[in-house]
Amino acid sequence: MVFEIIAYFLSAIAMMLIFFIPGFLSSLFFRRLDSVEKITVSFFFSVSWIIIIFIAYHYAGFEASPAVLIPLSVLSLILFVFVRKQVFGFRMSKEVKLLLLLFFIIFMAKITAQIFIKYYPAGSDYVGHYKTALYFLGNEWKLPDSYINPDNPEVYIPYRTPGFYMPISFFMSIFGSSFWVCQIAATLLNTVFIFPTYCIAKKFFSKKIALLTIVFLTIIPFVETSLYIHAKMLVAYFAFLMFYLFTARKLSPFIIGSVAGLGLMIHQSFFIFVLAMATPYLFDLVKKRSKSELIFALKIAFAFSLVILPWFAINYLKYGTPLSSDYAYFPLYTTNYGAGNYSPLELWDNFKKTSPLYIVGARVINTVTFATPAILVSKIAALFFPFTLDTGKTNPPVPVNFASGRDLPWAYHYYHSLPGILTMLMYVFAVIGFIKLWGYNKKLFYFVLIPIIFTIIWYGWVVLVIIRSGVPEVIPIFVIIGFWEISKRKDREKMVKLVFLLAIIELVIFSIFFSWHIGIAEQIAIERKGDPKYLVDIDQLEKLFSAYKLFKVQEMGKWL
Amino acid sequence: MDEVTMVRIVLSAALFIIPMITYLATEAVFKRIYKIKKFKALFG
Numbered sequence A: 001m002v003f004e005i006i007a008y009f010l011s012a013i014a015m016m017l018i019f020f021i022p023g024f025l026s027s028l029f030f031r032r033l034d035s036v037e038k039i040t041v042s043f044f045f046s047v048s049w050i051i052i053i054f055i056a057y058h059y060a061g062f063e064a065s066p067a068v069l070i071p072l073s074v075l076s077l078i079l080f081v082f083v084r085k086q087v088f089g090f091r092m093s094k095e096v097k098l099l100l101l102l103f104f105i106i107f108m109a110k111i112t113a114q115i116f117i118k119y120y121p122a123g124s125d126y127v128g129h130y131k132t133a134l135y136f137l138g139n140e141w142k143l144p145d146s147y148i149n150p151d152n153p154e155v156y157i158p159y160r161t162p163g164f165y166m167p168i169s170f171f172m173s174i175f176g177s178s179f180w181v182c183q184i185a186a187t188l189l190n191t192v193f194i195f196p197t198y199c200i201a202k203k204f205f206s207k208k209i210a211l212l213t214i215v216f217l218t219i220i221p222f223v224e225t226s227l228y229i230h231a232k233m234l235v236a237y238f239a240f241l242m243f244y245l246f247t248a249r250k251l252s253p254f255i256i257g258s259v260a261g262l263g264l265m266i267h268q269s270f271f272i273f274v275l276a277m278a279t280p281y282l283f284d285l286v287k288k289r290s291k292s293e294l295i296f297a298l299k300i301a302f303a304f305s306l307v308i309l310p311w312f313a314i315n316y317l318k319y320g321t322p323l324s325s326d327y328a329y330f331p332l333y334t335t336n337y338g339a340g341n342y343s344p345l346e347l348w349d350n351f352k353k354t355s356p357l358y359i360v361g362a363r364v365i366n367t368v369t370f371a372t373p374a375i376l377v378s379k380i381a382a383l384f385f386p387f388t389l390d391t392g393k394t395n396p397p398v399p400v401n402f403a404s405g406r407d408l409p410w411a412y413h414y415y416h417s418l419p420g421i422l423t424m425l426m427y428v429f430a431v432i433g434f435i436k437l438w439g440y441n442k443k444l445f446y447f448v449l450i451p452i453i454f455t456i457i458w459y460g461w462v463v464l465v466i467i468r469s470g471v472p473e474v475i476p477i478f479v480i481i482g483f484w485e486i487s488k489r490k491d492r493e494k495m496v497k498l499v500f501l502l503a504i505i506e507l508v509i510f511s512i513f514f515s516w517h518i519g520i521a522e523q524i525a526i527e528r529k530g531d532p533k534y535l536v537d538i539d540q541l542e543k544l545f546s547a548y549k550l551f552k553v554q555e556m557g558k559w560l
Numbered sequence B: 001m002d003e004v005t006m007v008r009i010v011l012s013a014a015l016f017i018i019p020m021i022t023y024l025a026t027e028a029v030f031k032r033i034y035k036i037k038k039f040k041a042l043f044g
Helices: A004-029 A035-060 A066-088 A094-116 A125-137 A165-175 A181-189 A195-202 A207-219 A223-227 A232-248 A253-266 A267-286 A291-319 A327-332 A344-353 A356-369 A375-382 A411-414 A416-420 A422-438 A443-457 A465-471 A472-487 A494-526 A541-543 A546-551 A554-560 B003-035 B038-043
Strands: none
Touching: A004 A035, A004 A066, A004 A094, A004 A165, A004 A181, A004 A541, A035 A165, A035 A195, A035 A253, A066 A165, A094 A181, A094 A195, A094 A207, A125 A165, A125 A181, A165 A181, A181 A232, A195 A207, A195 A232, A195 A472, A207 A472, A207 A494, A223 B038, A232 A267, A232 A416, A232 A472, A253 A267, A253 A291, A267 A291, A267 A443, A267 B003, A327 A344, A327 A411, A327 A443, A327 A494, A327 B003, A356 A375, A356 A443, A356 A554, A375 A411, A375 A416, A375 A541, A416 A422, A416 A472, A422 A443, A422 A494, A422 B038, A443 A465, A443 A472, A443 B003, A465 A472, A472 A494, B003 B038
């Protein structure tokens, strides 16, 4: 057992190094960046390298394993330690050391948490992500004739962009194709967002706020987006990096465009952030009529198109549509996702039959439950006044269950709302700060607001969608804004302590509820076999195994 | 042009129009409420 635990942690550290070093060495050549920025940009280069190497291995058919990268990485790191100052002028300042240490602690905390936290059974996304990563391990990257593969509907290729799966399957090609390898890799990819978050906070606010944000992000209940195999926080990395590079203007517009393009290749929902960044900029551009700015924007657009073009061209040639995802039809769905289960005509007919009250009402209720502590308030109020606001049991207008929890316990809903995820005191400061942000930094304000409004309109009929799979990326920005608001107060030192203390208390309560609702969710998943909204077959969970199961089934021994 | 093509075009346009309307509407609203003295005292 001890041997397995050591191997588990060592492979996590090895993955971290393999992921970090190639990109970091590339970023050293950009001398205009300071040390923190170099580290931040490095993960973009790493993802690029991995995808390039992976495609090269696939099409050139080399026999060598990508595992050669491990000794190469270690060797280059040793070389780098000796020549960093002389050749690259890289200064290992206190700030860099602290940031790297924090990153290491956050990553290790998540890796450790994976052993103790049971994997969440409802929703089947992680099965799809795992199977899609396996698809890239195969020798034949053959696209199915229809974009929904009848043999294997859980493989997300081609209707999701491939950027998230390639790095995961790259790690799986080195460490083995088990589910827990996929889980560590996804956690690693979902942790790097702290670097551009730090850069944004430092650039627009202060170094102290940036550090507090990173520390706070490690302790707030953010479990699902960080432990679940989910592309969203890697999207956050690319979105924040794009935003930061665009405002800092230290790198060529072609690199900024490539960052945006690769971000879109990670997950198609990334385009909301491109639009959120571009919209205020374009209005500004029209007002100022600056020619140099226009050329700058066109260069970005050129690089952006160049990166995304191959994928969309392949889709167009094969299926006659550039994006085979049904993302564009989300507003038309009224009852269920069922990715691509309906034809556009069917969807449109269903949509027409649905009452407008239902369509608007669902979005209003979901917005209220997302943006306010309504669930908690109504739950507490129900203790004193005998009422339940269970709209799920009444007929339309609203499909969403407000307080009592038809599908999942109310606590689960609450911890997917803004006050739940930020913790209450931080939420109060973040909301006040957000209103003030309009007068302070409009670009950042719209970078947060536009994705939220878009998600509400686009598929706000889905319960919990706004944070759970809509825009969890905005949470780090809200934390920054919260600390910014606290920093303006006279009693800021006391308030920071209080915010952290309350966050820890809420975290303890959260972990109790988390283990409790997982049991309920498992029950629901078992009862609901066959409902596409939940795991199709609960037994699949037994066949796969997360880190939680790893030490029970001893599969690690077999792998070694 | 059939109905579905129309819907497709409207939805594709909506991808770009929603951020624009969000921007314009928010600008209009915030410019107005920032003029209110009480609001400015609280949030300005």
